[in-house]
Amino acid sequence: MDANVIKAILFDMDNTLIETNLASGFAIQKTHEILKSSLAVVDDDTVTSICDKFKQKLLHEKFDSAAGRSIDEVRVGHWEESIKETVDGSTPTLAAECYYMWKNSRLQRLRLSPEICELLKRLRKRYKLLLLTNGNPQTQREKVEAVGCESFFDAVVIGGDYAEQKPFPSIFRLCFDLLQVEAQDCIMVGDSLSTDIQGGFSAGVRATIWINGTGDEVPVGSVMPDYTLPTVLDLEDILARLD
Structure with missing residues (x-):
């Protein structure tokens, strides 16, 4: 298999897949x-x-x-x-x-829109998918259950279950191990520059995709995402370029 082919996508949940x-x-x-x-x-x-x-x-x-x-x-x-x-x-x-x-x-x-459900179904035919969310374990599990999203993913990782959450590299290494992939096989998709994008960058993923629904500028001194999208629904355009 081509070493440059993306094998896995790590998704944030809040304000990436659901409008928290x-x-x-x-x-x-x-x-x-x-x-x-x-x-x-x-x-x-x-x-x-x-x-x-x-x-x-x-x-x-x-x-x-x-x-x-x-x-x-x-x-x-x-x-x-x-x-x-x-x-x-x-x-x-x-x-x-x-x-x-x-x-x-x-x-x-809270809900997954029908469009996002269809996106995840299409993506899972080609990639391993993992949901990586920070926060209190009880609170985040209640959200996962409320939106019924667990079935779309190969694994769900809640940062509050571990000693370190995003952006620490250790939580990303755990995800790579769960999916049996290397960092360069993965992309990270999320709305937070400080946790999702910085974490993905520090962990060495192939690319980081910032979901920026408000059109904000990247603050001075912040990590720079590889790609910026107004909605996760545009993700397949970026994947086509990366593949």
């Missing part, structure tokens, strides 16, 4: 409605402030399973703190209601 940001925005709106009705005298701006604080806590979240709290308990705590920091009258019951509305609404909104 859009689902999260929908979930925040549903939670906004709960807060507005429960805190009846609070105006929209105050409720928005509570939601923004939750999003910031989520963004900077550091989860340690050894601390004895589940990820659900930690995130209920994010809502409770966000409410307490903004208004009087927070209760654990309201925080839990907000969290589970946010969580369940987001999961229900």
Whole structure:
């Protein structure tokens, strides 16, 4: 077999194959409605402030399973703190209601589009496919289950199950071993320059493909992707060039 032929594709999940940001925005709106009705005298701006604080806590979240709290308990705590920091009258019951509305609404909104399903089916006829996603194992497994995507892949690797996640080369070497391929046999496809593209570059993959749906410029000092696409649906054009 030609040594230059691509044998495997590593895909990120969030905002690459599924629109996590859009689902999260929908979930925040549903939670906004709960807060507005429960805190009846609070105006929209105050409720928005509570939601923004939750999003910031989520963004900077550091989860340690050894601390004895589940990820659900930690995130209920994010809502409770966000409410307490903004208004009087927070209760654990309201925080839990907000969290589970946010969580369940987001999961229900996540989906693989029919077009992406067909793309993955076509690709799997020619390549080994692996899903490589960072994040808390419980949270990411819930997403995988919600969208029903596991059947499209030869393997699913969740970074939170291991000591190092993307962009560390060790998690990529694990993927190569699972697929029984070399780094140069693979391409990495993802939306994050700092984890997907930097990780793929550091691991020595054949090419990195940045999914840039917002049209952002590559920041100064960032790793430069080999290719940039507005949507993963355009991937076959790049594969035709590489093959």
